[in-house]
Amino acid sequence: PRLVQGLPHGIERCIRRIVSHLHGDPSDAALDAVWETLHETRPTAINLRWALDEMRRFLRPLPPEQRAEAAYRRAREIADEDVGLNRAIGENGLAIIKAIAARKQKGEPVNILTHCNAGWLATVDYGTATAPIYLATEAGIPVHVYVDETRPRNQGAQLTAWEMAGHGVPHTLIVDNAGGHLMQRGAIDMVIVGTDRTTADGDVCNKIGTYLKALAAADNDVPFYVALPSPTIDWTVHDGLAEIPIEQRSADEVSLVWGKTAAGEIAQVRISPETTPAANPAFDVTPARLVTGLITERGVAKASREGLKAMFPERA
Template identity: 70%
Template sequence: MNVNGTPTRTIWPAREGGAVWIIDQTRLPHEFVTQRLNDLGAVAHAIRAMLVRGAPLIGATAAYGVALGMAEDPSDEGLARACQILLATRPTAVNLRWAIEAMAESLRALPPDQRALAAWAKAGAICDEDVALNEAIGDHGLGIIKDLARAKGVEKGGEGRINILTHCNAGWLATVDWGTALAPLYKAHDAGLPIHVWVDETRPRNQGASLTAWELNSHGVPHTVIADNTGGHLMQHGLVDMVIVGTDRTTATGDVCNKIGTYLKALAAFDNAVPFYVALPGPTIDWTVNDGLREIPIEQRDAAEVTRVWGRTAAGALEWVTITPTGSPAANYAFDVTPARLISGLITERGVCAASAAGLAGLYPERAPAPVPAGSAEGKGAAATADGAL
């Protein structure tokens, strides 16, 4: 995507090697600041402190973290240590584990003196793959938006618009490029479709108001920032044609773990018959988990993210401001789980499928668990609940 007319990714290697550059997302939207990460410790801090965030970007950054770790200590012990440090940074997003395991698997078979160079190449390949996956998600999601436009009678250059609501930031800032949930929106806008995006502010870190709005504004996509509690009202009055969000972890059965508040949007969409889609690349699927509500660890972050907000004052200074009474405790659950039954479809790089075990297995047959024998109790239950690909 473009920043001030310059094609930009969210992470890129330093020209001279031995370091990577990132966009410090904690400074947006008021300042565009880049940070150079020179070692494993700097990468771990960037992930933990959310200088980088979004499941795909966390994974890509971790891959470069392993590469920088190999420059420091390419031994078996060094590889294990780098993986352990990075795995501990964020517990919920599955792409982190996926990228680290992919790096470790590719490096273990190599002698230590070859690992640093190989790790650098592998991390770059993971980043390039993420860009390709997300652009493909955009292409498949574009088809859904075109269908909505036809059903609504909205055409290029005509009257009316397609109203799409999104939550948190699942744009190119959450990935290496393109984004997941926003990729179809960019494709639709670039194709000339008259889309308008309702942008949830997404408390407590305001990723919608700070990051999604900044992205859409930079790309020229019409949008309006709304308070998190506004979406249900808009749906009741027919002002939302579609909801599309991203995900930090999707179970093998189609449950989706995403930024806190996603579940409430899904409930409102279900009650008002508004299509609710989730966009995700294959690496975000956790094939080891079936019950998202019980099996996915929910990160609880610093209460200060709830009690304070960061922004520009009337005088132009950038400051943190406390918004709660001194002594009032705050809870900060970072994610919630949306059950598969509330999801209209999953938009992946391989196509669109039902949010179900059968739907995902249809797109990823090589990853899906082996089928349970039809005569068993488990098989009967699976047959009764399975949905096919859309």
């Protein structure tokens, strides 16, 4: 427990699962079984596979009796590395926000739309899409964030809005379909989203609804940026629409919603007829042609094979 204290909840759960298996059976077979189990929980997200590959690569050469303790140590190192990546993403994205702020009247905020949660609850410390926002706030640049609710799990309403409030960032919660309306009226200066997997050609797979935001941004000449650490780039995939598996989640997430009652109790209610079926694809793919730039830890890359190769020549 002392070694996982302070780790993001997702990493902590994964590491505890790995270590619990390794304490009971630290064999290679058990290590492979844990890899398969955890990988199947998020088939769309490439960074989970990257972390699982790294842990297996690191643990396999070790004597079985040393693997549990070593797994904790490597997890801590990965978390610390992620802090550095996210901070660098924030600095590179901050330059974009500064450029927009310089074109506005003094004191007028830079209005940013984001979708889903790519903050420090999902990653480490700064988050990815939120990192430029946090650094801009710390630098004294006025920003205002329009937070998509992100149905059906409401990560924006429940997580991103909570982060913005805690950090003192001015923000407004909007329904998912309001983004295009605001763009048409010049209320959005830029869009920043995260990604679960980016192809070697610059296609971006992110939470369902991202594609529609990118279409609206393109139609209204609003820059659309994606913030991503390099582990989310899948160098083996080129056509995101054809090659990235899209996680299909429970229909109950669409038909049922959780919320807090006036009495302060957490309750679940149904919002559709019991006989109505629901579909729940968790992600969609935004083609590279709709992406203004990819904000990485090394700089802002063009959303193309050439752009990513120039930024990461050793991986390409």
